[in-house]
């Protein structure tokens with residue numbers, strides 16, 4: 229068999245390794261579990277799962293539309309926002325075209341672009357932050373997409389509304405700017421962009437959100453994109469009819485109304501963040517302030533070794549060999565109990 233040329237340098241995705249019994253702080257899921265409202269809705273729905281799902285996801289689109297004050301035809305639903313990245317690349321990438329993003333960001337942007345024969349250009353970061361001006365400088369005649377992740381996975385850092393607006397002004401109208409806000413529900417910074425308000429003036433902007441993180445539905449796979457109806461129409465051409473399963477649609481429609489759960493999760497995350505900052509500071513470990521539910525830090529131990537030792541003793545985290553750091557890891561902020569265990573094991577690893 230002769231593989232397509234553009235797939236030659238792609239490798240199958242390797243999921244974070246897990247160990248039975250170990251606490252999972254590796255993938256930024258909600259450590260409180262799924263939204264209780266979503267669980268109840270799914271239980272009630274089971275007898276209906278012999279029916280094909282709604283291919284247009286109307287119920288959930290209506291709820292998203294009213295939550296964000298947009299129209300249903302500004303929304304596309306995906307089997308996770310990962311799938312929306314594929315729609316985007318499928319609609320706008322081909323051989324000879326390129327996409328621009330930053331180094332040290334979500335790997336699925338590169339995957340999607342390469343799958344559809346495009347090339348990717350990476351701007352450097354500065355102190356683990358996106359440099360939007362450097363990203364803008366890489367945009368050329370063949371650039372069709374820019375991918376921004378805010379707050380960024382894996383560094384947890386963010387750019388402000390002012391920075392984003394200045395950036396958008398400089399980007400040509402025919403370049404799609406994809407703003408991935410998978411962790412937006414965790415943000416507390418006052419100057420974080422109100423991105424949906426920018427859609428009116430910037431028809432080339434698309435905002436991605438997901439039910440996988442805050443709402444605790446990662447296993448069901450539901451995410452969505454919001455953009456100008458013309459872009460949504462382009463993307464719909466690449467979507468297979470029943471991409472979001474019926475159980476996921478029911479769960480997401482219930483979860484989006486579960487304000488109590490969101491509130492509880494936010495409070496836990498803020499407490500956990502403060503505790504971990506204090507501990508890392510006490511141990512003299514460099515870390516970056518986060519606007520999400522994970523923290524990027526350097527332990528001083530080679531990251532694969534740290535990963536293995538922490539897993540063997542009871543916690544899985546993500547080793548992060550990037551940005552020239554050999555010793556960086558990303559850890560999900562857990563419950564107070566999870567965080568205390570993590571700190572105990574980290575101290576043991578470091579001989580403290």
Ligand SMILES: *Cc1c(COP(=O)(O)O)cnc(C)c1O
Nearest residue numbers: 308309310334381410438440451
């Ligand atoms: C987790 C995550 C997603 C969401 O993925 P889903 O496919 O919706 O589960 C998207 N972008 C980033 C940066 C993420 O970390």
